[in-house]
Amino acid sequence: xxxxxxxxxxxxxxxxxxxxxxxxxxxxxxxxxxxxxxxxxxxxxxxxxxxxxxxxxxxxxxxxxxxxxxxxxxxxxxxxxxxxxxxxxxxxxxxxxxxxxxxxxxxxxxxxxxxxxxxxxxxxxxxxxxxxxxxxxxxxxxxxxxxxxxxxxxxxxxxxxxxxxxxxxxxxxxxxxxxxxxxxxxxxxxxxxxxxxxxxxxxxxxxxxxxxxxxxxxxxxxxxxxxxxxxxxxxxxxxxxxxxxxx
Amino acid sequence: xxxxxxxxxxxxxxxxxxxxxxxxxxxxxxxxxxxxxxxxxxxxxxxxxxxxxxxxxxxxxxxxxxxxxxxxxxxxxxxxxxxxxxxxxxxxxxxxxxxxxxxxxxxxxxxxxxxxxxxxxxxxxxxxxxxxxxxxxxxxxxxxxxxxxxxxxxxxxxxxxxxxxxxxxxxxxxxxxxxxxxxxxxxxxxxxxxxxxxxxxxxxxxxxxxxxxxxxxxxxxxxxxxxxxxxxxxxxxxxxxxxxxxx
Numbered sequence: 073x074x075x076x077x078x079x080x081x082x083x084x085x086x087x088x089x090x091x092x093x094x095x096x097x098x099x100x101x102x103x104x105x106x107x108x109x110x111x112x113x114x115x116x117x118x119x120x121x122x123x124x125x126x127x128x129x130x131x132x133x134x135x136x137x138x139x140x141x142x143x144x145x146x147x148x149x150x151x152x153x154x155x156x157x158x159x160x161x162x163x164x165x166x167x168x169x170x171x172x173x174x175x176x177x178x179x180x181x182x183x184x185x186x187x188x189x190x191x192x193x194x195x196x197x198x199x200x201x202x203x204x205x206x207x208x209x210x211x212x213x214x215x216x217x218x219x220x221x222x223x224x225x226x227x228x229x230x231x232x233x234x235x236x237x238x239x240x241x242x243x244x245x246x247x248x249x250x251x252x253x254x255x256x257x258x259x260x261x262x263x264x265x266x267x268x269x270x271x272x273x274x275x276x277x278x279x280x281x282x283x284x285x286x287x288x289x290x291x292x293x294x295x296x297x298x299x300x301x302x303x304x305x306x307x308x309x310x311x312x313x314x315x316x317x318x319x
Numbered sequence: 320x321x322x323x324x325x326x327x328x329x330x331x332x333x334x335x336x337x338x339x340x341x342x343x344x345x346x347x348x349x350x351x352x353x354x355x356x357x358x359x360x361x362x363x364x365x366x367x368x369x370x371x372x373x374x375x376x377x378x379x380x381x382x383x384x385x386x387x388x389x390x391x392x393x394x395x396x397x398x399x400x401x402x403x404x405x406x407x408x409x410x411x412x413x414x415x416x417x418x419x420x421x422x423x424x425x426x427x428x429x430x431x432x433x434x435x436x437x438x439x440x441x442x443x444x445x446x447x448x449x450x451x452x453x454x455x456x457x458x459x460x461x462x463x464x465x466x467x468x469x470x471x472x473x474x475x476x477x478x479x480x481x482x483x484x485x486x487x488x489x490x491x492x493x494x495x496x497x498x499x500x501x502x503x504x505x506x507x508x509x510x511x512x513x514x515x516x517x518x519x520x521x522x523x524x525x526x527x528x529x530x531x532x533x534x535x536x537x538x539x540x541x542x543x544x545x546x547x548x549x550x551x552x553x554x555x556x557x558x559x560x561x562x563x564x565x566x
Contacts, residue, residue: 087473
């Protein structure tokens with residue numbers, strides 16, 4: 073029986089042309105740390121997250137919001153001078169972000185979002201909302217999982233999450249998969265065998281993003297990003313308003 | 320103990336800048352079918368293979384060689400009009416190529432070779448020369464495995480071979496690996512478990528390159544490409560003469 077559903081993975085934003093996303097449901101993945109952190113912010117009661125490409129743009133958007141706005145993000149993994157928060161999920165508790173609009177800019181994750189302008193629907197994925205995301209995707213017919221990567225490099229942590237999603241969705245339906253989806257799922261299946269002996273956080277340490285975080289003293293964020301199913305929410309990017317909210 | 324050897328995989332030629340190859344040992348991988356076919360040609364006694372980017376260039380080079388030259392390659396997977404041979408390994412037996420110079424052009428494999436101009440050493444890899452290649456690489460210190468892909472798409476067959484090489488080399492030495500090397504090795508390890516139940520050729524059918532070959536009626540080539548260790552040779556690209564020969 074030929075598959076009537078298409079599930080494709082792209083290991084980097086540059087590997088797909090924006091027009092290939094037209095009408096499809098797209099999932100942006102930046103496990104370390106943009107999507108993990110945005111999910112933490114919304115789970116902590118932030119009203120919305122506005123992704124910005126540039127630091128100055130973020131400052132201007134936040135200034136217009138007055139007391140409701142709070143700036144967050146990173147450059148080179150570190151907090152941006154003058155910003156309220158960095159890019160660690162640990163900073164986005166209810167005491168800081170409940171009821172606020174987070175104006176957010178990161179090097180890779182927010183850039184990846186820009187490729188989605190023609191998509192039908194854009195969801196945010198991380199290990200912390202894995203099962204909720206898979207449920208949300210189960211009835212879709214055209215899905216693209218897009219890994220943010222880091223500075224143009226494929227990252228293991230994003231690929232493993234993409235593979236975990238492919239592995240989950242393939243259990244219940246017959247999907248046509250591109251080669252990157254097959255590879256990501258195969259990589260995840262090997263990682264799963266290793267999970268018997270060690271937590272996901274250990275595997276994620278041995279990745280481009282993991283090594284970067286250890287280098288800048290943010291190793292704890294790896295464990296926060298590795299908490300599978302900590303939250304039961306799936307943030308969505310509103311393509312008209314250009315904000316990320318819970319449905 | 321920190322690794323003093325670096326082993327990197329790139330899933331597509333565009334993912335590496337040519338200058339990143341300077342002084343390193345590079346392996347070009349195009350399992351379906353360019354590197355598999357070139358290895359067959361040299362194993363069949365072809366004196367050398369000259370890779371060309373363009374069809375007209377190949378015709379001119381062959382014309383200068385007179386009776387010693389024979390043209391081979393593909394566009395869209397199919398034999399090029401006026402060429403002596405296509406891109407199927409089955410065509411490159413001793414009766415056709417022994418003692419000849421094969422002037423060869425393919426869509427992806429020969430293009431990938433062009434990125435290697437600054438490399439220290441360039442070897443050709445396929446499943447058919449897997450163990451010989453791994454032995455040749457074992458004492459190197461800076462290795463890049465470069466997958467040709469297909470028309471800018473990552474291909475499962477090339478990634479799996481890269482992963483098999485990483486898996487083999489990592490058994491005897493401590494290598495620093497980039498994320499693409501980790502992912503390729505993880506994907507290969509899952510595939511290896513499947514090999515208990517089914518031959519590699521079945522796995523390679525479920526790939527971008529495999530599906531293309533089935534579509535153009537060349538399915539038999541997949542099985543030829545899946546014959547692990549059929550040959551004990553490692554062709555090398557001479558960067559001055561721009562020919563591929565056995566050492």
